[in-house]
Amino acid sequence: MKITKPRGTRDFLPAETTRRRYVENIMREVVKNWGYSEVITPTFESLDLFTLKSGEGIVGELYNFTDKGDREMTLRPELTAPVMRMFVNEMQATPKPLKLFYFENCFRYERPQKGRFREFWQFGVELMGSSKPDSDAEVIALASSMLRATGIKGSLHVGHLGILRHILSSLDNEQQSKIMRFVDKKDDTGLDDYLEEINASVDIRRNILELICLTGEDAVNKARTITGEIPELDTFEELLVLLDAYGIEYEIDFGIARGLDYYTGMVFEIYSESLGAQNQICGGGSYQLIKLFGGGDIPSTGFGLGFDRIMEICKIEPKKQKIIAVIAMETTRIETIRIANKLRDFLPVHIDLMGRNFKSQLSYANTISVDYVVIVGEQEIETGKVTLKDMETGKQALMTIEDVIQKVSQ
RNA sequence: GCCGGGGUAGGGUAGCGGUUAUCCUGUGGCCCUGUGGAGGCUACGAUCCGAGUUCGAUUCUCGGUCCCGGCCCCA
Known part of the structure; x- marks a missing residue:
């Protein structure tokens, strides 16, 4: 009987493994030079860790199981939650800012397609302890620098959730979440219909629709005419100044919403062409998760890079060693x-x-x-x-x- | 969970109701126990799984599975 590999997993033959390690090492070099330290967390965790973070709904997407002691466990679907858990468990007293990175495999029970597998590798960074735009800028610059080192040109979109949230502040939480979802999906008709459904005021409707299509250098000023003077815009402007200092090209995009509630301010995504439907190679932002896991009020910012997608578009070949x-x-x-x-x-x-x-x-x-x-x-x-x-x-x-x-x- | 396209030696392929299942490549051995890439010979090696139709299925039908792409989702 011939045993095949599980669906959505891959075998990497010597040539491909060499290439993956080569690119991995390039990325490691970069984060190390930015002063980040690597951590490793368990391959499986308590199911609760992820339902706490993302809701019961994700269980359907998890490789979860009950162990022999009747504990509900799951293979990790991502690494931000495990790293936050680790921080709460044993790193709360370490000096801030705390700069960590990881490179591990993750598991999601999803339908495989281009750039999407059931076992995949994530390279990520978490910077904990600072809520300053300086941290946000560093994290974006680091992501962009890692991609540049592998020869990938991505288009960077940067936004700030505080601004959209400000406009929505008169609505209840559920309504806000739903609107954020429509925005994130760029589903304008769905958004329109929903605003109609909840009978949102003309002001709110107009402001949302105007805000999410703002782009270009003048976007912040235009946003100001919508929201008036709010501290979020000042912070965002500071961030942009810092990004300029890093010499990074970006596009302002207030339409990035990144679904979940724990994102607090800056959000960014990096896309690449030629990847089909799954064209996002990096996503990140500032968030507030540590409190949710029973720790202090520690602001964090970070990102995750889809290593497999990077491998698909990155063309660099390892130097051949003499044998x-x-x-x-x-x-x-x-x-x-x-x-x-x-x-x-x-x-x-x-x-x-x-x-x-x-x-x-x-x-x-x-x-x-x-x-x-x-x-x-x-x-x-x-x-x-x-x-x-x-x-x-x-x-x-x-x-x-x-x-x-x-x-x-x- | 849904939709479309696929599945023949390790890789690439032909056949499309009856073949010894084609060819290329690969791998092992030999020609050739002190000199590689070429050539010759030889060995190895496949119809995704299961049902159905049929005298007969790689071929037709259905189901499953896996692969590719898309929808949903995307922490």
């Missing part, structure tokens, strides 16, 4: 192992494990495209040297191991 094969004769196998071991301090080395004859070993070396072969034959052993053959030029020469090391590691 070498040591070729043995029937009588020199022992000596070959000694020589291979010496070379392994410097580069990847293959030796024959198939009991192949000389010619087949060479042919195999060619097939796996090694850069050099080292021939260890009886003649070589007598002279205390080996033959180094450059597989590209076909040239070869007798030399000592030390010379080989010098030659191949340059």
